[in-house]
Amino acid sequence: MTRPPVFALIDCNNFFVSCERLFQPALVGRPVVVLSSNDGCVISRSNEAKALGIPMGAPAFKFRDLFRQQGVKQFSANFELYGDISQRITSVLTGITPRTEIYSVDESFLDLQALDIDNYYQWGRAARKRLLREVGIPTSVGIAPTKTLAKLASEHAKKNPNSGGAEDLFEHSSTEREAYLANTPIKDIWGIGRRLAPKLKAEGVFNAFQLSQLRPQHANQLMGVHGKQLIAELNGVACHPLERFGKVRQTIMKGRTFGEDTNQFHVIEASLATLGARAANYLRQDGLLARSAVVSLNTNRHHPNYQYLSQSIRFGTPTADTGQITSQLVQAALELFNPASKYHRANILLYDFVGHDRLQADLFGDVDVAAHQASQARLQALDDLNGRYGQHTVRYAAEDLSGNWRPKRELCSPHYTTDWDELPVAFTA
Numbered sequence: 001m002t003r004p005p006v007f008a009l010i011d012c013n014n015f016f017v018s019c020e021r022l023f024q025p026a027l028v029g030r031p032v033v034v035l036s037s038n039d040g041c042v043i044s045r046s047n048e049a050k051a052l053g054i055p056m057g058a059p060a061f062k063f064r065d066l067f068r069q070q071g072v073k074q075f076s077a078n079f080e081l082y083g084d085i086s087q088r089i090t091s092v093l094t095g096i097t098p099r100t101e102i103y104s105v106d107e108s109f110l111d112l113q114a115l116d117i118d119n120y121y122q123w124g125r126a127a128r129k130r131l132l133r134e135v136g137i138p139t140s141v142g143i144a145p146t147k148t149l150a151k152l153a154s155e156h157a158k159k160n161p162n163s164g165g166a167e168d169l170f171e172h173s174s175t176e177r178e179a180y181l182a183n184t185p186i187k188d189i190w191g192i193g194r195r196l197a198p199k200l201k202a203e204g205v206f207n208a209f210q211l212s213q214l215r216p217q218h219a220n221q222l223m224g225v226h227g228k229q230l231i232a233e234l235n236g237v238a239c240h241p242l243e244r245f246g247k248v249r250q251t252i253m254k255g256r257t258f259g260e261d262t263n264q265f266h267v268i269e270a271s272l273a274t275l276g277a278r279a280a281n282y283l284r285q286d287g288l289l290a291r292s293a294v295v296s297l298n299t300n301r302h303h304p305n306y307q308y309l310s311q312s313i314r315f316g317t318p319t320a321d322t323g324q325i326t327s328q329l330v331q332a333a334l335e336l337f338n339p340a341s342k343y344h345r346a347n348i349l350l351y352d353f354v355g356h357d358r359l360q361a362d363l364f365g366d367v368d369v370a371a372h373q374a375s376q377a378r379l380q381a382l383d384d385l386n387g388r389y390g391q392h393t394v395r396y397a398a399e400d401l402s403g404n405w406r407p408k409r410e411l412c413s414p415h416y417t418t419d420w421d422e423l424p425v426a427f428t429a
Helices: 015-024 049-051 060-071 080-094 120-134 145-159 175-182 196-202 208-212 216-223 225-234 265-285 322-336 369-389
Strands: 007-010 032-035 042-045 073-076 098-103 105-111 139-144 166-168 249-262 288-298 308-319 343-355
Touching: 007 080, 007 120, 007 145, 015 032, 015 042, 015 073, 032 049, 032 060, 042 166, 049 216, 080 098, 080 105, 080 120, 120 139, 120 166, 139 145, 145 166, 145 175, 145 225, 175 208, 208 225, 216 225, 249 265, 265 288, 265 322, 265 343, 265 369, 288 322, 308 322, 322 343, 322 369
Parallel strands: 032 073, 139 166
Antiparallel strands: 007 105, 007 139, 032 042, 098 105, 249 343, 288 308, 288 343
16 A cells, blocks of 8 residues: 655754854854855844844845844855755765755755654654754754645744654644644745735735635636645645656856956956856766856946846857856857946856757767867866866866956855865864
């Protein structure tokens, strides 16, 4: 007999802040915030910072006085550190079950259907303790028959101090589940954003239980197929299967807000060379070639005469060659560039992928298979060197034309786990 679906959502609590506290335990119990690129906005808050009324996305300059008065510790985002800690968590979770979906840097869904578990609540607490012991990051665990309900359960576990960090909706009676959903505001439901919440409230739907009682046809009219599936998920019918680890990418997007606005093209060229190199590396890791790309430049939207400029690129031969991709991105940007404007951000998008083993010669001889194979061998050597001696050990010279585009990170903590020179040092008494 086939078991019904069982999903667990493992959600890291205040993840970026927790990563900082991992190496500075004296910060536990203190208000801490992590800031976005250029130290602009709050992107992660400790519970103590939340209690001070600091909202997510708060512009840091508006809260400087509060930060100083309340002793709020600030950090620039250290994404290299956070990514490494996230990979350690993934390693533990995939050791529990390979049926794992990495939903985001701080959230993962696990399919528990095939595991022999007698008590899901106790399993959730044990998984949480294991992550805390082996990685050091506190988590909340939600277990339910659908991914939407698992998401709600993890949020409840996070906010309820009596939950022990885990919530199993299978333990609740139908009456308890109804009360649970009725106490969940519509804005807290996975998949209901700022656009849909007011629309549903206008229909008299203010909580998850009211939403679960909508007729599927009405939900379809209000929200499309997504709405119909959401109603089913809230009623315990799984519509969103696990998306297994290693799903093939459809696009690769990279972008950066500059450390300071610039009208110097060599600064923009350096940024595009770096972004292009990172995107091309992702292509090669996944065994993909890109047929198309888009490059965009924009000025600061908070300044007069805002401009957003973009240009599409079609590669003559599908490629993952850093040099080819970067050169065409730079050429396209040069056509957009106006020295009278100061640019605030650059973005690149690679898309329309094929597998690296599916490149074929064409009828007119435009695709040079031999040149492609030589390119692959050259880049394999580059990747091998960087894999052995560290990222960016070997790189294209254009990346070093200027460092002025790099975001300001004046409050960044050391790269404790990704840089030999910044490894933590232990002293014995």
